[in-house]
Amino acid sequence: MPFPIYAKTPPLKQHNGPVHVVTYNNTGQYILSGGQDKQIILWNPNSSKLIKAYQGHGYEVLDISVSHDNAKFVSCGGDRAVFLWDVTTGSITRRLQGHTSRVNAVDFNFDASIVASAAYDTTVRLWDLKSTSQKPIQVLEEARDSVSSVQISGYQIITGSVDGYVRVYDLRKGQLQEDLVGYPVTSIRDSTDSATLLVSSLDNKIRLFDKSNGSLLQSFTGHTNSEYRIRSCFGDNDIYIISGSENGKIYAWELLSGRVVHELLAPAGGTAGGEKSKNVVSCVAYHPKRAQMISCSTLGVIQVWDSE
């Protein structure tokens, strides 16, 4: 599939302030975005229309994860709690509290019975959604610094932490695998075949690791990432690697060769002096089925990219 490089639809500017996360739902029909203005907004990417705005957070929203049935999603942020929302009614079904500092990332498991949340307090908490317990089922405390990202992929819980380690907790083996990356890890993503791990770190590099032996398969450079959390993802059945950058651009690499194939300039938002102010593309997401992707930036602009 061709890579989506055209910004056909106008940018979505409903957020006031940096947008921290943007994600598709399971089918790719909707986008959920959350940012500094404590709002979560549900959009239709094709019509660029705002469908619903979810208010409830007291602090900024740092991550959103949608369940497989698209009926609910979890969000987390500065108020140290994980909120479980119902999509249609917009109400908060549950509030999972236990972290002692801001929660950086959340993820559902495959049947939305467990939520994993990673926080600045170096812990990852696993919450049970089927019971009404206030306490998490388990707390993973091996990290020595803020845990910046978490993903539940199959029977593994993968976390990346600012202490430079990527930890893979395998539930079936009962084993924790610690891989030293050497630099603060800001984003981890498991590939579709679960054989490789995409790790973004603050040394301006994105690395692709072989999960079986921990060796480095590929590293992607060209973008700038040394201060902010910038998320990277796979695209188009793991053909491409896409990441934002601190210079306001979106980079796309070919996975196999490792070379930059696209460099897209994210819209700046057109504020006065907007060209001069720093624009960090904090999150990118690829459509689960089509050739489309979305990006969000710290100037509060969300852009939908299409392939024609």
Place this chain on the structure above:
Amino acid sequence: MSQRKRPLSSNPQSDSIFLGTPSSALSEFAPVWKQEARDERGRKRFHGAFTGGFSAGYFNTVGSKEGWKPSQYASKSGTDKQTYTPQDFMDEEDLADLRSNEKIVTSSSLRLHSSVQSEGTMLYTAMPIKSTVESSGYALLRQMGWKPGFGIGPLTETLIEGRKVMMPPRQTASFVQLETKQDKHGLGLHSASGQLDLQSESMPQDLLSSSALPAASSLRKKKNSGMGSGVLLDFDDNEEDEDPYEIKPVLYDKSLGPKKASKKLQIKQISASARKGKLTFASSVSLPKTVRLCVDGRPPLSGFTLSSSPPITAWSNLIERYRPPAIPTTFISGILIMKDPRTHVTPKMIAEFRSQHLHANTLAAMVSTSERNVELPQLDISSRSKLLGESANKGKSVFDFLTPEQRDKIVSLTGNTSLPPAKSETLLAASSSDKPPADDGAILKLIPSVGRETVLSALSKSAFMPYSDIPAKRTRYKTYLEAHAGIVSLDKILLPLKENQREGRSGLSMDEWLTELREFKKSAELFKPLSGMLANRFTSSSSTSGSKPSAADSTIDDEDVIILGAGGEKSASNISLNDDKKRAAELGMYGPLTRSAHLWSPSRLLCKRFGISPPLTVSGDLQSETKHETSAREWDSIGSRAAPVTDLVSDTVLKDLAKGADIKVDLVENRFKSSDIRPEENEALEQPRAPADLFAAVFGD
């Protein structure tokens, strides 16, 4: 005996009885309002109007015929002696407020003459008393007989109109009033011209007339620092080219005369400076005919005169008085070190000394620097050191290591040709010299030695033996320790070296051998165990690097958990582990070097949610979730021996899985075989209670 109410029938033969009261008795009927209520004893009841209720007074023994008065309340617990003052309810702040509001006021009892006060005060208007309240001074005077209008002093006898009268003294002038200075200039300032008030204007003229001071200021206008008068402001009266700093000539039209004491009271305000002026003494002796000025051309300050002795005209004349001492001709400014301080230095000796040291590059004639036109000789380091008597420099200079080309380069750059020659040595000349010390004794001297105690403790059973992955090195380490303990001869340490010399590659070269020995020394110092009692209180934990657990676990032998599936001859000591990892990560050599695996226990509930069967390392019950869930690190320390053995996953399967993850899980086999776990029994819990002395040792002082 009550009267029979019923009379017996008068006719005893009648057979009828009479019942009831005969109607004659009922003639006592009275209306209700006439009826009286009496009790069985005939006493009246219901005194007054009866309105229902119980009776209590008087006949019920409360009160009396006169009535009942309630008694006064008396506290049974005694009288309440404490009376509360408002201060009791105040806190610190309130009390502080009270105190701050207090004022110190003289009480009326302190006034001496309250009787006088009550008379009222009659004041002369001339009295310069400003306050409305009389001060105690006046009151005291009054008590002593003074009256306003009198002067101070005894009453004198005078004759008035032929009569002898006691007259009070005349009141003299001036209640001295000190005025506060309202302005901001200094005390001697002449306010209009800005000059110093050399002669205070406010001084009464008659007092100053006797002084011989130049009255330059008298010519100045009366100064008021008003608007129109300033140094340069008054154009009208002065010509414009008037120099304000010009000293005007002196006028001598002063006269000595009697003080004109006015009859009226003169209240003069004398400023403090005037009073000062009053007290200065201007000697009449120092009355020069001409006014002499000071060096700067101005007259001296008021009250001062210039001295009569001739002035100092030149500084150099002082030299005559204060000439420095003469330096003897035999003095040499230089160093002359005499071995015997008592030797008498003769000029001959000095001349000899001088002639001796008359070399080109030394301090030539030791000439005094005070003599002119002597060039100081140029000294450099070597000549100075020779001079001071130091021995030649033993150390190596950098030029020994430079090549001649490099030296020439430096010479051309600096222009300094007197650099020492380049010798092109190499740094390792000492160690890799052509011929190694052929002598065994010399080699033995190179072995770094360790203290005997250290060695013994390193050799003890509870000490950690490093280099578990390189057995050869381990034996060499043991040999090293044993040799130093005296168990074995020192020559044994030399063996690997000798092998090298003989066969070539099987032993160690000199450098390798030396570095290894140094490493051994450090290891010996590092890996000695905790001694004695302290050791009993602690058990060492086994960490991921496979360090040996405490002495109690002596069953585990050399096949420790080698979790790092690393190749290469790395020592498995703890310290180097993290560094290796980091270094590998920095180099980009991701792989087994940067990876470490630990056992992790997911909780049962978690596994249930994920729909998987719990692995070996699962922890916790479904129902009661303990707060303390063992983290991966703890798992390692426990060594997962406490895990229940349920053969959900067989050893072989585990091994296969582990192979994929490149972990040597040989431990599983070893552990299970050697310790033969039986879940029903738990030795740790079932041992007999430890002897009392162990308890005392652990928990005692």
